[in-house]
Amino acid sequence: GAGVSQTPSNKVTEKGKYVELRCDPISGHTALYWYRQSLGQGPEFLIYFQGTGAADDSGLPNDRFFAVRPEGSVSTLKIQRTERGDSAVYLCASSLKVPSGRDEQFFGPGTRLTVL
Amino acid sequence: DAKTTQPNSMESNEEEPVHLPCNHSTISGTDYIHWYRQLPSQGPEYVIHGLTSNVNNRMASLAIAEDRKSSTLILHRATLRDAAVYYCILRDGGSNYKLTFGKGTLLTVNP
Numbered sequence: 001g002a003g004v005s006q007t008p009s010n011k012v013t014e015k016g017k018y019v020e021l022r023c024d025p026i027s028g029h030t031a032l033y034w035y036r037q038s039l040g041q042g043p044e045f046l047i048y049f050q051g052t053g054a055a056d057d058s059g060l061p062n063d064r065f066f067a068v069r070p071e072g073s074v075s076t077l078k079i080q081r082t083e084r085g086d087s088a089v090y091l092c093a094s095s096l097k098v099p100s101g102r103d104e105q106f107f108g109p110g111t112r113l114t115v116l
Numbered sequence: 117d118a119k120t121t122q123p124n125s126m127e128s129n130e131e132e133p134v135h136l137p138c139n140h141s142t143i144s145g146t147d148y149i150h151w152y153r154q155l156p157s158q159g160p161e162y163v164i165h166g167l168t169s170n171v172n173n174r175m176a177s178l179a180i181a182e183d184r185k186s187s188t189l190i191l192h193r194a195t196l197r198d199a200a201v202y203y204c205i206l207r208d209g210g211s212n213y214k215l216t217f218g219k220g221t222l223l224t225v226n227p
Contacts (some may be wrong), residue, residue, distance in 0.1 A: 006158075031213065042203060042217025043160065049141070091159050093215075101148035101167075101209035107159030 002026065003069040004108035006092050011113045013082055019071030021077040021111045032075050034107060037054055043091050047074060082115045089113070123195045125222040128194045136189040136221055137205030143184050151178065151189050153200040154220070155208040160203065163189065167209075199225045 005024040013019050025032050028050055045059040052072045052107035060066075064082075069075040079086055089112050093105040121139040128134040140149065151163040164171055165180045166187070171178040177190040191198055203220040 031166075033214065035215075035217075042213070042219055045216065048213050058213070076184075093159070093208040094147040101146065101207040102165065105160075105162065105215060106164075109157075110159050 004092055004094055005042060006090075006108040006111050008048050008095050008111060009109065010112045010114075012116065017115075019044050019079050019082055019113065021079075021090050021113070022071075023075045023092030023094075023108060025073065025075070026106055027093070028056060029094035029096055030072070030101075031095040031097065032069060033093040033095075034075070034077050035093065037089045037110070038073075039093055046077070046090075061108070079113075082113075084115045087113055087115045103108070117137075120206060120218055122202070122218065122221045123206055125224065127224045127226065129226050130196060131193050134191040134194045134223065136223065137184045137186065138188070138203070140206055141153050141185045143206055144208070145189075147206040148209055149178065149180060149187050150205045150207055150215070151176070152153050152196075152203045152205065152215070152217075153198075153202045154203070155197075159169045160186075160215075160217075163202070165207075168180075171176070194223075196227060199223055201206065 007022045031051040034046040037043040038099045046069050047057045048055050049069045067077045089110040091110045093107045095103045095105045150165040152160040154160040166178045181189045202218040202221050203217050
């Protein structure tokens with residue numbers, strides 16, 4: 001079946017612009033996660049949704065970052081007034097049910113964001 | 117999440133077994149040991165996980181030390197497609213949802 005998809009695959013923007021990154025999770029997966037991966041580093045947690053609500057947004061670096069999941073499926077990560085330091089690969093993952101220590105997260109291919 | 121320690125890089129030859137080590141000396145009794153890998157230009161993918169007993173699946177085997185302070189991911193016959201960064205991650209068995217990645221081990225497979 002279809003995996004997690006993310007669009008666009010690449011996004012180049014200018015400093016100060018607004019960007020939206022989209023994630024389509026696997027159908028039926030109630031849990032959705034956003035991570036950010038800088039060059040040479042492992043992914044870092046940003047936010048976790050269970051259904052429509054953000055259960056934990058403690059990883060969002062500042063108030064320029066915001067994410068929504070209005071219908072409990074597709075999610076959009078929004079970045080306002082982009083800065084060069086926001087350049088990274090943004091990864092989305094989903095999992096089937098309420099997470100536990102045993103569940104498997106399925107990752108999308110990521111969106112590579114470059115801020116000039 | 118408790119911290120894990122992995123070598124920065126390892127090298128293997130194609131069709132030979134690979135043993136990727138992970139130390140987690142501060143593991144708690146409810147922590148599951150997870151392994152993910154990330155192929156070039158792709159998102160991470162789940163490999164295997166375990167709690168106390170050794171585990172096998174179609175991708176790999178996971179050997180867990182008796183005191184659980186270390187584990188080893190075993191790829192029985194490395195292929196070129198197994199070249200990736202391998203991450204060892206501890207997850208609490210309760211409601212711990214996020215994966216806390218370190219830098220992982222970069223595995224190079226030589227033809």
